[in-house]
Amino acid sequence: MIEVKNLWHIYENKKEALRGIDFKMGEEIAALVGPNGSGKTTFAKHLNGLLKPTRGEVLVDGMRTTEHTVAELSMVVGYVFQNPEHMFFEENVFNEVAFGPKNLGLSESEVEERVRWALESVNLQEYDDRTPYSLSGGEKQRLAIACVLAMKPKYLILDEPTTGLDARSSRSVVKVIKKLREEGHGILLITHDMELVLELAERVVLLNDGRKVFDGSVEEFFSLPLHDYRLEKPELLRVSERLGVGFVKSVSDLVRAIVGDGV
Numbered sequence: 001m002i003e004v005k006n007l008w009h010i011y012e013n014k015k016e017a018l019r020g021i022d023f024k025m026g027e028e029i030a031a032l033v034g035p036n037g038s039g040k041t042t043f044a045k046h047l048n049g050l051l052k053p054t055r056g057e058v059l060v061d062g063m064r065t066t067e068h069t070v071a072e073l074s075m076v077v078g079y080v081f082q083n084p085e086h087m088f089f090e091e092n093v094f095n096e097v098a099f100g101p102k103n104l105g106l107s108e109s110e111v112e113e114r115v116r117w118a119l120e121s122v123n124l125q126e127y128d129d130r131t132p133y134s135l136s137g138g139e140k141q142r143l144a145i146a147c148v149l150a151m152k153p154k155y156l157i158l159d160e161p162t163t164g165l166d167a168r169s170s171r172s173v174v175k176v177i178k179k180l181r182e183e184g185h186g187i188l189l190i191t192h193d194m195e196l197v198l199e200l201a202e203r204v205v206l207l208n209d210g211r212k213v214f215d216g217s218v219e220e221f222f223s224l225p226l227h228d229y230r231l232e233k234p235e236l237l238r239v240s241e242r243l244g245v246g247f248v249k250s251v252s253d254l255v256r257a258i259v260g261d262g263v
């Protein structure tokens, strides 16, 4: 369980980026959304100790972030940053994923086992010898997830995992996220992509100006006046509303709502 209690973050320039956030999450996919500058990245950086609270506290499976190093916390909460290609520095995919486990002091065979497992989890098992820079956008994103997974964290923070990807690459990342959730990971998904929220999230947390202004179901979230937060409803929900059908999560739900199960 990740527990955040009355979290404040004030940067050196006195900017109050987080103002009294309370939050709990377990094994679920929670989407963290909000307009630019609302505090999403600042919040996420608290969950693996990259930032420490100005006030309040953050507990990760009972570990208070002020009492543990980022390295210790990263074994519980893995952070996959936006634009992961800036993170790659090894000459091949295998070594890239092996870097973290090697630093844990694991034996060579344990490292290899973890790398194989992590690459398989993201469907990159045939890519060992490829240079990370030669991968497609979706493959790079999946490699970044594998690098973090190799540390076996229970929770994953994914920062804009599909931004800039074409539809096919995006699908491949979505598939991996679904699989990780099924395997028991808790996932915090930072995104501006409302289609992704509709498809993947089990819960939505909305930040605005450093405050949590909503924390609830996906259906309730999409009934909020999203324009107030510079967010847009997914096309599918706009269509379903026009058709007088209630909340749906997929095109097949919509079809079923209109014509029934017989088609």
Ligand SMILES: Nc1ncnc2c1ncn2[C@@H]1O[C@H](COP(=O)(O)OP(=O)(O)OP(=O)(O)O)[C@@H](O)[C@H]1O
Pocket (backbone or CB within 6 Å): 011, 012, 013, 015, 016, 017, 034, 035, 036, 037, 038, 039, 040, 041, 042, 043
């Ligand atoms: N190092 C810093 N020093 C001072 N202010 C900062 C710093 N980092 C972020 N901020 C400010 O804190 C506020 C929250 O920023 P943050 O990056 O957490 O927002 P965000 O919701 O992740 O935005 P985006 O969607 O644009 O990524 C913003 O006003 C930002 O300018």
